[in-house]
Amino acid sequence: MFLVRLVYASSKAKEFDLDDVSQIIDSARENNKKCSVTGLLCFNRKYFLQCLEGSRSQVNRIYHRILNDERHDRIVLLDYTEIIEREFNDWWMGYMPESSLTAPLNMKYSGTPEFNPYEMLGESAHQMMLELRDTLPVL
Ligand SMILES: Cc1cc2nc3c(=O)[nH]c(=O)nc-3n(C[C@H](O)[C@H](O)[C@H](O)COP(=O)(O)O)c2cc1C
Known part of the structure; x- marks a missing residue:
């Protein structure tokens, strides 16, 4: 079973x-x-940024459902990679609210202090989520 992010x-x-x-x-x-999918969801009351990891078939299945969800739109794929191990294995879906998406963090990983995942490289978004993960309590 192949793992993807x-x-x-x-x-x-x-x-x-x-x-x-x-x-x-x-x-x-x-x-x-x-379905053993893990990950992290960030939300600032405007934009979502989500990382899903798990078996290729399950991640694709969940993503197709997410694509058809009318609660959000302008869905842009930032990164899709085969991985050898998970990075969010302690969370079925960790959650990062607006208060965690601080100006210094946005400055580090994007061109502005505001959280705007459309302005981020896929790899910057991934790195930012890893940094956020390290502040999350294990569920
Ligand atoms: C921003 C966003 C993130 C979501 N993340 C997930 C997810 O990680 N896993 C999941 O099963 N559904 C997720 N959903 C919900 C799916 O789009 C879909 O509504 C759900 O899988 C249907 O499941 P249900 O029939 O059990 O309610 C997300 C929806 C949105 C808008």
Whole structure:
């Protein structure tokens, strides 16, 4: 079974209620656990940045569902890589709210202090999520 990592950016849909994010995380954790997908979701009330890792077939299956989800749009694939080991194995879906997406962190990995994953290289987004991961409590 091959492992892959997929990173994408998207924008919250207009009619998206900000409370919907906790519903997304709850169902993501439940679903991902069933198919051994792990990862991290960042959200600043405007943009999503998500990393999914797991078997190639399961990551692709989940990504197709995510692509068809009307709660977000402008979905852009930033990175898709075969990996030899997981990096987010302690989280079925870790969550990083706006308060964690600080100006110094955005300055380090992108051209502006605002969180905007469309302005980031796939590898910068990946590195930023690794740095965030190290601040997350294990679930
Ligand atoms: C930003 C975003 C991230 C999501 N992440 C996941 C995820 O990691 N895993 C997952 O199964 N569904 C995720 N979803 C939800 C899927 O799009 C889809 O609604 C869900 O898989 C359907 O599962 P359900 O039928 O059990 O509710 C996400 C949706 C959005 C908008």
